[in-house]
Amino acid sequence: MPQALVLAVTADGALRPVTAELLAAAARVGDPAAVLVCDPAERDTLVTALGAAGATTVLVAAPPAGAPLLTGELAALTAAVTATGDVSAVLIESTFDGRELAGRLAVRLDSGVLAESTDVELLDGQVVVTQPAFGGAYSVRWTTTRGVPVITWRGNSIEDTAAPADAPAVVELTVEAPAPAPTVLEEHHEPVGDRPELTAASVVVSGGRGVGSAEKFTVVEQLADTVGGAVGASRAAVDAGFYPAQFQVGQTGTSVSPQVYIALGISGAIQHRAGMQTSKTIVAVNKDPDAPIFEIADFGVVGDLFTVAPQLTEALAER
Ligand SMILES: Cc1cc2nc3c(=O)[nH]c(=O)nc-3n(C[C@H](O)[C@H](O)[C@H](O)COP(=O)(O)OP(=O)(O)OC[C@H]3O[C@@H](n4cnc5c(N)ncnc54)[C@H](O)[C@@H]3O)c2cc1C
The missing domain is CATH 3.40.50.620 (HUPs)
Incomplete structure (x- = not known):
């Protein structure tokens, strides 16, 4: 074979x-x-x-x-x-x-x-x-x-x-040293935290533009940490400077397929869906009942993420 x-x-x-x-x-x-x-x-x-x-x-x-x-x-x-x-x-x-x-x-x-x-x-x-x-x-x-x-x-x-x-x-195997040898001008190491990597995590909690600011992203992080999950972000959240680009989920970011994907304040644009639609269970929290994310969500909550997410975090922490 x-x-x-x-x-x-x-x-x-x-x-x-x-x-x-x-x-x-x-x-x-x-x-x-x-x-x-x-x-x-x-x-x-x-x-x-x-x-x-x-x-x-x-x-x-x-x-x-x-x-x-x-x-x-x-x-x-x-x-x-x-x-x-x-x-x-x-x-x-x-x-x-x-x-x-x-x-x-x-x-x-x-x-x-x-x-x-x-x-x-x-x-x-x-x-x-x-x-x-x-x-x-x-x-x-x-x-x-x-x-x-x-x-x-x-x-x-x-x-x-x-x-x-x-x-x-x-x-x-023998690695031939390349000629001429490449010169490394700069090394950049992505910060490594305690959270699992996006592509390996069984739970991913992502925040979108609806989160509103970098400081408020703690609401996303707290929920992720309660379930041992990774944190993701939509491109709009990344472009607005709420969260680093390495955590962007979607067509031009990382593709994820976790057991559970929780989208907080994300509208569900096709470019975002391209990177998370194969998740096994999708949970969405959005204050707009017509947000496209609800078309693919298994569980949806129409509401303010700052009301819903902390309650979810608390309930999960108790369990
Ligand atoms: C070539 C190309 C590639 C792209 N690649 C990507 C990509 O890889 N990943 C990606 O994500 N996007 C990508 N985009 C951008 C994409 O089209 C969307 O613009 C983006 O996904 C929108 O992000 P968002 O849902 O966070 O923001 P918005 O579309 O602005 O949605 C914000 C949502 O938050 C909700 N909201 C606001 N406040 C609250 C609150 N307090 N509680 C609950 N809900 C609230 C609103 O109702 C809204 O639905 C790409 C676009 C292009 C053209």
Whole structure:
């Protein structure tokens, strides 16, 4: 069986939950294998974790001089692995970095990107993915016409897991130092808090323009913290400076698919829906009964979010 390659996602020496989901998706279309770029000190722990998550093979590379690989280098490495093996698909988490990597990789492989995938299957030997289209109003199934498909995967889309592999085969990869070596002019680290990441959270509480100010966003944060959720924001809230851009949900932000999505003071424009419509349960609080968000909400409260959200926070905290 061909291998289905997964780009392992790690943080602080541990696998991020999306990696197990990527491996479960990979198992549907091939023998799940993981490409792992990590510090040698973290390697054994991560290989064991990848095996437990279903990787039958782990292809390991250590970044030269301990510096993280730039996206171009990672694309070159993954392209080399893909070109020399029998590979049915490459699966990458759909994040800003993941999407950039996918594009570069598809060019190198002369194939195509199947973006924002939420399901994958083999049909007559062809890898076919499902993707929400037109803001989630339609689901489309599509494939590439040539080459190894590069799939960007929307986290929290499937719940199955791959069968664990007790002792995954380990293949060492060599990273060629690029010539000329790139110069890093500036490093920017996103602030990391105690909240789960947007794409991994099972509950996301988002605030929109209706929240009114950056200070008042605490009402959104308090509700999120009560349920261990992540905080999101609409683009209008981001553009108004209420919340940082990295938390924007939607077509030009992050796509999320949590178990529960709570929208506070968000009208439900199609560009916002594009990033949250696949959430399992949608709860909306809006003072306008005609707000489009209510068309897709499973539970809706017509009311002032500053009255409703604190009561919800209190009731949940009691439980
Ligand atoms: C190319 C393009 C890409 C875009 N990408 C994105 C994207 O990625 N994500 C995104 O979100 N948008 C995106 N947008 C913008 C999108 O079209 C909307 O403008 C935006 O989503 C509106 O945000 P909002 O719902 O917070 O604000 P508004 O549409 O202004 O809605 C605010 C809502 O809050 C309600 N409200 C006000 N006060 C209260 C209160 N006290 N209690 C309860 N409810 C209250 C109002 O009734 C209203 O429904 C994009 C637009 C374009 C053109």
